Amino acid sequence: MKKKATTQPKKNDIKRAWSSQVLDGAERAPSRAMLHAVGFSRNDFKKSQIGVASTWSQVTPCNMHIDKLALESAKGIDAAGGKAVIFNTITISDGISMGTEGMKYSLVSREVIADSIETVTGCEGFDGIVAIGGCDKNMPACVMAISRLNRPAVFVYGGTILPGCLDGKDLDIVSVFEAVGQHANKEISDKQLTAIEETAIPGAGSCGGMYTANTMASAIEALGLSLPNSSAQAAVSDEKLMDCFDAGAAVLHLLKRGIVPSDILSKQAFENAITLVIALGGSTNAVLHMLAMAHSANVRLTIDDFTRIGRRVPVLADLKPSGKYEMAHLVRIGGTLPLMKMLLNEGLLHGDCLTVTGKTLKQNLAKVKPTYGKEQTIIRGFDNPIKKDSHLVVLYGNLAPEGAVAKISGKEGETFTGKARVFNSEEAAMEAILTDKIKKGDVIVIRLEGPRGGPGMREMLGPTSAVMGRGLGKDVALITDGRFSGGSHGFVVGHITPEAYVGGPLAILKNGDIITIDARKRQLSVDLTQKEMEARLAKWKQPKPRYQRGVLAKYARCVTSASKGAVTDSDE
Numbered sequence: 001m002k003k004k005a006t007t008q009p010k011k012n013d014i015k016r017a018w019s020s021q022v023l024d025g026a027e028r029a030p031s032r033a034m035l036h037a038v039g040f041s042r043n044d045f046k047k048s049q050i051g052v053a054s055t056w057s058q059v060t061p062c063n064m065h066i067d068k069l070a071l072e073s074a075k076g077i078d079a080a081g082g083k084a085v086i087f088n089t090i091t092i093s094d095g096i097s098m099g100t101e102g103m104k105y106s107l108v109s110r111e112v113i114a115d116s117i118e119t120v121t122g123c124e125g126f127d128g129i130v131a132i133g134g135c136d137k138n139m140p141a142c143v144m145a146i147s148r149l150n151r152p153a154v155f156v157y158g159g160t161i162l163p164g165c166l167d168g169k170d171l172d173i174v175s176v177f178e179a180v181g182q183h184a185n186k187e188i189s190d191k192q193l194t195a196i197e198e199t200a201i202p203g204a205g206s207c208g209g210m211y212t213a214n215t216m217a218s219a220i221e222a223l224g225l226s227l228p229n230s231s232a233q234a235a236v237s238d239e240k241l242m243d244c245f246d247a248g249a250a251v252l253h254l255l256k257r258g259i260v261p262s263d264i265l266s267k268q269a270f271e272n273a274i275t276l277v278i279a280l281g282g283s284t285n286a287v288l289h290m291l292a293m294a295h296s297a298n299v300r301l302t303i304d305d306f307t308r309i310g311r312r313v314p315v316l317a318d319l320k321p322s323g324k325y326e327m328a329h330l331v332r333i334g335g336t337l338p339l340m341k342m343l344l345n346e347g348l349l350h351g352d353c354l355t356v357t358g359k360t361l362k363q364n365l366a367k368v369k370p371t372y373g374k375e376q377t378i379i380r381g382f383d384n385p386i387k388k389d390s391h392l393v394v395l396y397g398n399l400a401p402e403g404a405v406a407k408i409s410g411k412e413g414e415t416f417t418g419k420a421r422v423f424n425s426e427e428a429a430m431e432a433i434l435t436d437k438i439k440k441g442d443v444i445v446i447r448l449e450g451p452r453g454g455p456g457m458r459e460m461l462g463p464t465s466a467v468m469g470r471g472l473g474k475d476v477a478l479i480t481d482g483r484f485s486g487g488s489h490g491f492v493v494g495h496i497t498p499e500a501y502v503g504g505p506l507a508i509l510k511n512g513d514i515i516t517i518d519a520r521k522r523q524l525s526v527d528l529t530q531k532e533m534e535a536r537l538a539k540w541k542q543p544k545p546r547y548q549r550g551v552l553a554k555y556a557r558c559v560t561s562a563s564k565g566a567v568t569d570s571d572e
Contacts, residue, residue, distance in 0.1 A: 020430040036310075046110045048128065051120065051128070051129050051268055052086040052087070052130040053121070053142060054132055055135070056088060061161065061205060062091075062093070062158065062213060063138070065158065066133075069241070071086070073560060076246060077252065078248045079248070080249040082251070082255075089112075089117055089138070090112060092137070093135065094137075095173050098177075098462055098485070099426065103458040103459060104454050104552060105552070107451070110141045112484060113141035113371060114148070114296070126151070128251040129146060129149065129151065130251070131145065134157070134485070135410060136206075143293045151261075153261055154226060158235055159234050160204065160205050160328055161207065161235060162482075163200065171196060171200040173201060173487065174461070174487035175196055178465045180315055180466060182469045184466065185469060203236060205234065206287065209320030211283055212283040212318060215277055215283040217230070218231040218232075222361075223270065225265070228364045228365075231497030263354055269350070270294055270299055274306060274309045274310075275348050276303065277392070278289075278391070279317060279343060280316075280339070281317050282405050282485075284405050284486075285484070285485075287392060287405050291563075295565050296569075303403045304394065310315050310393070313348055314382060314386070314388050315387040316386060337368045338368060338371060341368045341369065342382075345370050350442065387410045391405065393405070394522065395523055396524070399479075399506065402494070402563045403497055404494065406517065406519060407492055412473060412490055413474070413491070414520050416516070417514065418441045419515040420445050420509050421442045421445065422509050422510060426462065429446045431458075432444075438472065440472065444467075445480070445506065446478065447481055447509070449480055449482030450499025454541070454546075455547065456555065460480055460484055461484065464488040464492055465488070467490055473491075476490075476491070477489070478490065480494050481497070482496075495563070499562070503540060505526070505533065508536035514526065
C-alpha cells in the first residue's frame with residue numbers, strides 16, 4: 001500500500017508559497033519588482049500563482065505546438081481568477097535520434113525534465129501546476145514532478161498526430177522505419193521510400209499508433225491526473241484547445257478544495273492505468289514509466305502487478321503497431337471514455353478513485369455509454385477480444401532472474417526457440433539484419449544497451465522494424481537489456497534484468513546458444529547448466545564505462561535497474 005511521503009509538502013502548506021515569497025513585507029519588494037517586469041499587475045500578487053510547465057520545442061512534431069497550448073492553459077487559469085506563469089523545460093525526439101548514439105539521451109531526458117519542473121516550481125513557489133507533454137518521455141516526467149511536488153496539478157496531453165496518407169493508405173513514423181527494411185529487401189524503390197518519408201508525418205502531434213505517447217496519455221487519464229477524454233484528442237483541434245483552457249480552471253478548483261496528487265495517485269489508480277493500457281494494447285514502455293511514476297508517488301508497484309492484472313484484462317483495441325488502426329481513428333468514434341465505461345461495468349476498474357475533476361472515476365463516466373456503435377471494428381467486445389489476456393508479459397528464468405518484459409500480441413505465437421546471434425550494440429545488430437546475415441530461427445541478442453550499460457537504455461525500433469520490413473517477423477526473435485519503442489512489434493523481449501553491464505546472464509551468452517521464449521510459462525531461458533553459466537561469468541570482465549563526464553556518466557552512476565523503473569533518485 002501507499003507509504004507516507006517524507007519530502008512532499010503537506011496539504012496545509014499548499015497556499016503558503018506566494019504569500020511568503022512575494023506578498024509579505026517590504027523586504028519582498030525586489031521580488032515584486034522582478035515580477036512587475038514580466039507583466040504582473042499589483043492585483044496579481046493577491047491571486048494564486050499557477051505554473052504552466054510547457055515542453056514546447058521545434059525538435060519534434062510531438063511538441064512543436066505546445067507553446068500555443070500553454071497559452072490556452074494560461075488563459076484558463078487567468079479566467080478562473082488565478083495568475084498563470086509559463087515556463088519551459090527541454091524535450092528530445094525519439095524518432096529523430098532513433099538508431100543513433102543520441103538515443104542514449106532519451107530515457108535520461110525523463111529524469112532531466114522531471115527534475116527541471118520540480119526545480120522551477122519548488123524555487124518559485126507556485127501554488128499549483130499545469131504540465132503539458134507531447135513526446136514519450138516528457139509525459140511520465142511531468143507526472144513524476146507533479147508527484148514529488150504534491151500540490152494541485154493537472155496534466156495535459158498535447159494530442160495525437162493525424163495519419164499521413166500515400167496512395168490511399170494511412171502512414172505514420174513506423175511506416176518509415178519498416179520501409180527501410182523493405183528497401184533493403186528490394187521490395188520498394190528509392191522513389192517509393194522517399195515518398196513514404198515525405199508524407200508519413202503531416203504536422204503537429206505525437207506518433208499516431210498506440211505507441212508510447214498515446215499509451216502514456218491514456219494511462220495518465222486513467223490515473224485521474226488529466227481531464228476526461230484528454231488522451232483521445234487530435235493535437236490540432238478545437239477540442240484540444242478547450243482541454244487546455246479547462247485544465248487551467250481545474251487547477252484552481254483543486255486548490256480551492258485542497259486536493260493534491262497524493263489524494264489521487266493510489267495503488268488502485270495505478271491499477272486502473274495498467275488496465276487501460278492492456279485493453280488498448282499499449283507500449284512496453286508503460287511498464288518502465290509507471291514503475292517510475294509510482295516511485296515518485298510513494299506507491300508500491302512492481303512488475304508482478306502487471307502480471308496479476310494482465311491475467312484478467314483482455315486486449316480489446318485493434319490499434320497499431322500490432323493492429324490496423326491509428327489513435328486518430330479511435331478519436332473519431334469517441335475516444336477512450338466508452339472503453340473505460342466498458343471496463344468499469346465489467347468490474348475491471350476501481351470506480352471510487354478520485355480524479356482532477358474533484359469527482360471519482362465512476363462519477364466522471366456516469367453519463368458515458370459503454371458502446372462505440374455497430375459499424376466500427378476498432379474496439380472489440382469482451383466476447384471477441386484481440387487477446388484474452390495481456391500482451392505485456394513479464395518473464396523470468398535463467399536469462400532474466402529479476403524479470404523481463406515481452407510484447408506478445410498472439411499473432412507471432414507464444415513460444416520461440418532458436419540460436420543466439422549476439423551483438424554488443426544496436427548498430428552491430430542493425431548492420432547484420434540489413435545485410436541479410438540474420439536467418440529464420442535466429443534469436444537476435446542485443447546487449448550492453450541497458451540503463452547503465454548503454455547508458456540510457458536505447459529503444460530498438462530500428463532493428464525490430466528492419467526485421468518486420470524484411471519479412472522475418474514470425475521467424476526471428478529479438479531480446480535485449482535495452483527497451484522498445486511503442487512502435488515495435490514481433491517476437492520481442494526487452495528490459496532484461498540484471499542487465500549485461502552489471503554481469504547479468506546476457507553478458508555470458510555466445511553465438512549458437514539455444515534460447516527459449518515461452519509466454520505461456522512466462523519464461524526466458526538459455527539451454528545451459530548453472531555450472532556452465534557460473535564458469536562463463538567467472539571469466540567475464542565488466543566493460544569500462546562508455547562515458548566519464550556529463551549527463552550520461554551521472555545517469556549511469558545513479559540509475560536503478562529497469563525492473564525498478566530506471567529512476568535516479570532511489571536510495572536502493
